[in-house]
Amino acid sequence: MAASVSLAVGSLVWVEDPDTAWIDGEVVEIKGEDIKVLCTSGKTVAVKASNVYHIDTEAPPCGVDDMTRLSYLHEPGVLQNLRSRYDMNEIYTYTGSILIAVNPFMRLPHLYDIHMMAQYKGAAFGELSPHPFAVADAAYRQMIHEGISQSILVSGESGAGKTESTKLLMRYLAYMGGRAATEGRTVEQQVLESNPVLEAFGNAKTVRNNNSSRFGKFVEIQFDQKGRISGAAVRTYLLERSRVCQVSDPERNYHCFYMLCAAPPEEVQKYKLGNPRTFHYLNQSNCYELDGVDDSKEYIDTRRAMEIVGISNDEQDAIFRVVAAILHLGNIEFAKGKEMDSSLPKDEKSHFHLTTASELLMCDVKALEDSLCKRVIVTRDETITKWLDPESAVLSRDALAKTLYSRLFDWIVDKINNSIGQDPNSKVLIGVLDIYGFESFKTNSFEQFCINLTNEKLQQHFNQHVFKMEQEEYTKEEIDWSYIEFVDNQDILDLIEKKPGGIIALLDEACMFPRSTNETFAQKLYQTFNNHKRFSKPKLARSDFTIHHYAGDVTYQTELFLDKNKDYVVAEHQGLLNASTCAFVASLFPPSPEESSNKSKFSSIGSRFKQQLVSLLETLSSTEPHYIRCVKPNNLLKPAIFESKNVLQQLRCGGVMEAIRISCAGYPTRKPFDEFVDRFGILAPEVLDGRNDEVTACKKLMEKVRLDGYQIGKTKVFLRAGQMAELDARRTEVLGRSASIIQRKVRAYLSRRTFILIRRSAVQMQAACRGQLARVLYESMRRKAACLRIQTDLRMYVARKAYREICFSAISIQAGIRGMAAREDLRFRRQTRAAIIIQSHCRRYLAWLQYTRLKKAAITTQCAWRGRIARKELRTLKMAARETGALQAAKNKLEKQVEELTWRLQLEKRMRADLEEAKTLEIRSYNLLCKKCN
Numbered sequence: 001m002a003a004s005v006s007l008a009v010g011s012l013v014w015v016e017d018p019d020t021a022w023i024d025g026e027v028v029e030i031k032g033e034d035i036k037v038l039c040t041s042g043k044t045v046a047v048k049a050s051n052v053y054h055i056d057t058e059a060p061p062c063g064v065d066d067m068t069r070l071s072y073l074h075e076p077g078v079l080q081n082l083r084s085r086y087d088m089n090e091i092y093t094y095t096g097s098i099l100i101a102v103n104p105f106m107r108l109p110h111l112y113d114i115h116m117m118a119q120y121k122g123a124a125f126g127e128l129s130p131h132p133f134a135v136a137d138a139a140y141r142q143m144i145h146e147g148i149s150q151s152i153l154v155s156g157e158s159g160a161g162k163t164e165s166t167k168l169l170m171r172y173l174a175y176m177g178g179r180a181a182t183e184g185r186t187v188e189q190q191v192l193e194s195n196p197v198l199e200a201f202g203n204a205k206t207v208r209n210n211n212s213s214r215f216g217k218f219v220e221i222q223f224d225q226k227g228r229i230s231g232a233a234v235r236t237y238l239l240e241r242s243r244v245c246q247v248s249d250p251e252r253n254y255h256c257f258y259m260l261c262a263a264p265p266e267e268v269q270k271y272k273l274g275n276p277r278t279f280h281y282l283n284q285s286n287c288y289e290l291d292g293v294d295d296s297k298e299y300i301d302t303r304r305a306m307e308i309v310g311i312s313n314d315e316q317d318a319i320f321r322v323v324a325a326i327l328h329l330g331n332i333e334f335a336k337g338k339e340m341d342s343s344l345p346k347d348e349k350s351h352f353h354l355t356t357a358s359e360l361l362m363c364d365v366k367a368l369e370d371s372l373c374k375r376v377i378v379t380r381d382e383t384i385t386k387w388l389d390p391e392s393a394v395l396s397r398d399a400l401a402k403t404l405y406s407r408l409f410d411w412i413v414d415k416i417n418n419s420i421g422q423d424p425n426s427k428v429l430i431g432v433l434d435i436y437g438f439e440s441f442k443t444n445s446f447e448q449f450c451i452n453l454t455n456e457k458l459q460q461h462f463n464q465h466v467f468k469m470e471q472e473e474y475t476k477e478e479i480d481w482s483y484i485e486f487v488d489n490q491d492i493l494d495l496i497e498k499k500p501g502g503i504i505a506l507l508d509e510a511c512m513f514p515r516s517t518n519e520t521f522a523q524k525l526y527q528t529f530n531n532h533k534r535f536s537k538p539k540l541a542r543s544d545f546t547i548h549h550y551a552g553d554v555t556y557q558t559e560l561f562l563d564k565n566k567d568y569v570v571a572e573h574q575g576l577l578n579a580s581t582c583a584f585v586a587s588l589f590p591p592s593p594e595e596s597s598n599k600s601k602f603s604s605i606g607s608r609f610k611q612q613l614v615s616l617l618e619t620l621s622s623t624e625p626h627y628i629r630c631v632k633p634n635n636l637l638k639p640a641i642f643e644s645k646n647v648l649q650q651l652r653c654g655g656v657m658e659a660i661r662i663s664c665a666g667y668p669t670r671k672p673f674d675e676f677v678d679r680f681g682i683l684a685p686e687v688l689d690g691r692n693d694e695v696t697a698c699k700k701l702m703e704k705v706r707l708d709g710y711q712i713g714k715t716k717v718f719l720r721a722g723q724m725a726e727l728d729a730r731r732t733e734v735l736g737r738s739a740s741i742i743q744r745k746v747r748a749y750l751s752r753r754t755f756i757l758i759r760r761s762a763v764q765m766q767a768a769c770r771g772q773l774a775r776v777l778y779e780s781m782r783r784k785a786a787c788l789r790i791q792t793d794l795r796m797y798v799a800r801k802a803y804r805e806i807c808f809s810a811i812s813i814q815a816g817i818r819g820m821a822a823r824e825d826l827r828f829r830r831q832t833r834a835a836i837i838i839q840s841h842c843r844r845y846l847a848w849l850q851y852t853r854l855k856k857a858a859i860t861t862q863c864a865w866r867g868r869i870a871r872k873e874l875r876t877l878k879m880a881a882r883e884t885g886a887l888q889a890a891k892n893k894l895e896k897q898v899e900e901l902t903w904r905l906q907l908e909k910r911m912r913a914d915l916e917e918a919k920t921l922e923i924r925s926y927n928l929l930c931k932k933c934n
C-alpha cells in the first residue's frame, strides 16, 4: 500500500500527522526522495516520498460503499472514505464481505424498520447499501441453500456498537425465521427478550459505554428444515466479577442493583432496601443515574422480559432476593474481636445487614457470620478453626458476594437456555458472537489478558478464513499467485496457552503452589520466555510483562493475576448456602464431590476460559463465518465526531487494514465458469455460439473486454479487486443500450400500426361526413344569419332601455348624492361653528386660567421681592442702628473727656488759687518774719 504513483509539484497527497493520523496537502518541492508538502492546516512539512499517499481527486465525495472499489487503497483513503460516509450518516461500509459499522451515537430508526427488513429480504449481497441486515440475510440464505451453519462475528472495542449490531442481526433472523405465534411465547420472541434480561444482570455503565456488556456472548439460533427458528442457546464468557464489590468513579455497578432500589415501594420494603447511596457496593462511585434511563421503568420491563423468557414469578422473587442480599452483605463492616486476630460485625448497623442478608438468603445468621469471620482447616489429625482478622473478613465477604452474583448470572443464562429450548433435530444454526474487542489500557490485569487471548484466537480464525482459505483456494484452482505475506499469530497463542509451558499453565502452577507470589510468578515468566520474540520484560519492572500482540504491545501488571485466576468457592460459603432453606439459593451451590473432605477445590479461571474458547472456536470452525467490525468514532460518545487517529487504531486492531491489503493483493472476486458466462456473455455474444467450451468462452470474453490480470482456475474465473465492478458496469451499459433499442423498435412498431388504423378510419369518416357536413353547415349558417339579425335588434332595444335606466338612475343618484352632500355640508358647518365656540370658550378659560396663574405668580414674586427689599432695608437699618450706637458711644466718650477736662481745668484753677494763697501766705509770713527780725 505504499505510494506507488510518481509525484510532481502540485500533486495532492496525504501526509502522516501526529494529531489527525493523516492530513491532506499539496507537494510544493521535490528533491529526490525528499519532498515538502504544504498541508491544509497551513504548516509545511518535509517528508520522504515513500511516506506520502496520493489523494484520489476523482473519488466520489460521498465515498464508496465497498472499500475494495477504491482506486487508491491505502490507510488515508480508507479513513477518508469512512469519514465522508459517516458525515452523511452512512454508518455502514463493506470491505469485501466484511461489514464495517461506525457507531452513530444517535438513533437512526429509519435504517432498521420493518420496510428496511423487507427490502433486504432476498436481495443479493452488495446490491443494496451495506447493512447488518444484508449480512444476516446472506448468512440466512447461504444456510438455507447450502445447508451449512453460519456464524456472524461482531467485534470492536467497548462502546463501538457490538451489542446494538447483534440485536439488529437477531431481529432480522427472527423476522426471516419467525412463525406466527399460535400460543404464548414464540422461540424468536424469547430469543429477543433474552437481551434485556442479560443486559440487566450483565451490563453496567463504564467510562467507555453507558451500557457496557461485562461478558462475552455467543447466541446460537437453530433452524428447522423449513428455515424457521426452532431453538436457541446462549453461551456467555467471563463475566466481570470484580465489579460487584468494586466500582470506580464515574462508573456504576450492574444495572439490576439500581433497578431494584428503584422498584415499587412495597418491593423495596420487602427487601429492606432504599437509596442506592446507602450501600457500600454502590456508593464507591458518585454515579447513580443514567441519562435518559428510568431505573424504575427498567425494573418493570426486566420483570416482563424475565416472564417472557420463562422465569417464573417465584424465581424472579428469589433472584431479586439474592441481589438485595448482596447489597446487604456489602454493608457488613468488621471490627477486631476478643481473640487475637479475630473479627466480628462492627456495630448495630452491621448486625442489621448481617441479619437481613441471612433472612434474604434463608440461611442461619450465626453460620453466615462464622463463614465470614472463620475458616476451618482440616488436617490429617484434627480440624482447626482459625479466626480471620477484619481485613480478611472483608475479603471473605467480597468473595461471597462475587461468587453469589456470578452463580446467579450463570443460573439466569441456564434458565434462558432451558426455557427457550434447543432443537435436537436441527441441522443448521446461525451463531452470533458479541465479544469484547482488543484492550490495552494504562493498567492491564488478568481480565485484559483473557480478553486479548480471545482476540488473538479470533484473529487467527479470521486469518485462517480470509487469508489461508484464500490461498488454499488459489492452490486448489491451480492459478498462478505469489505468496501473500500475512502475520500469523500462532506463536502468540503458543506463548499464552501452550500446555505445558504457556503463560496460563505457569499461572495455574503458581496458583497451586502456596508460597507463590506475583513476583515469583513474574520471575518464572521472565526465565521461561527470555528469548521469546513475542514476550518481553519492561525495563525497571519487577512483576510486569509485555506481550507483542497482533494489534500492538500490551504490558500486563501481574499484581492480581494469582487471585483473579483462582476460581474456588470457599468451603464455608459453599456449605452455608447449600444448606439454605431457599431451594433457589441452595441450587446455586450444589454439593461438589470434594465437599465431604471440606477442602477448597482449586480451579483456574484461565484454564476454564481457555477451554471455553477452544469449544467456541470449534463451533466457529464448523460454520461459514461473516464479519462485522464495529468502530467507535470518538471517546466522547457523541454523534458527528470522527477522530481519525482513534478510528485508524481500531481498524488496525480489527485486522481490517490487513484484510484490505490481502484481499486486494489477491483475487477478491471469483465466479464459476457457467455463472460467469451467464452473467457476462452479453458482453461478447459471439463467443456463445456453441463452438467454444466454457473456459475458452471465458478467456475470449475477457480478451474482448480487454481486462488484464485475471486468472482462469480449474472451475472459476478469478478477478482482481474492482474488475467485477468494471464488468458489471459494462454489462449494465450493454443491457441499458439493448433495452433502449428494444423499446425504440417496439414503440415505432406500435406507433406505425396505430397511425395506419387512424388514418384509414379518418379517410372513411371524412368521405361520409363531408357532404352531410356541407348541408348542415349551409342550413346552420342561414339560421345563424336570421338569429344574428334578431339578436342585433334585441341588443339595440336592450341597450336603449338600459341607457335610459342608467341615465335615470344616474340622475337620481346625483340628486341623492347632492342632498346628502348638502346635509353633510350643513352638519359640517354646524359642527365647525360648535367647534369654534368650544374653542373660544376653551381659549377664554385657558386665558383666564393663565391670567390667574400669572397673577398668582406675580403676587408670589412681589411677595418675594418685597420680602427681599424688606430684608435689605432691615439690614440697612440694622447697620445704621449699629453706626448710631457707635456714634453715641463716641459722643459719650467725648462728653466724658470734656467733663474730665473741665474737671482738670477747675482743679488747675483751684491749685493756682491755692498757690496764690500760699504765695500770699508766704509773703505775709516773710513779712512777719521780717518784722519780727526787725
Ligand SMILES: Nc1ncnc2c1ncn2[C@@H]1O[C@H](COP(=O)(O)OP(=O)(O)OP(=O)(O)O)[C@@H](O)[C@H]1O
Binding pocket: 103, 104, 105, 106, 107, 108, 156, 157, 158, 159, 160, 161, 162, 163, 164, 165, 208, 209, 210, 211, 212, 213, 214, 436, 437, 630
Ligand atoms: N447502530 C446504532 N445506532 C444508534 N446508536 C448506536 C448504534 N450502535 C451503538 N449505538 C450507541 O452506542 C452505545 C454503545 O453500543 P454497544 O453497547 O452496542 O457497544 P458495545 O460494543 O457492545 O460495548 P461493550 O463492549 O462495552 O458492551 C449504545 O448504547 C448506543 O447508544
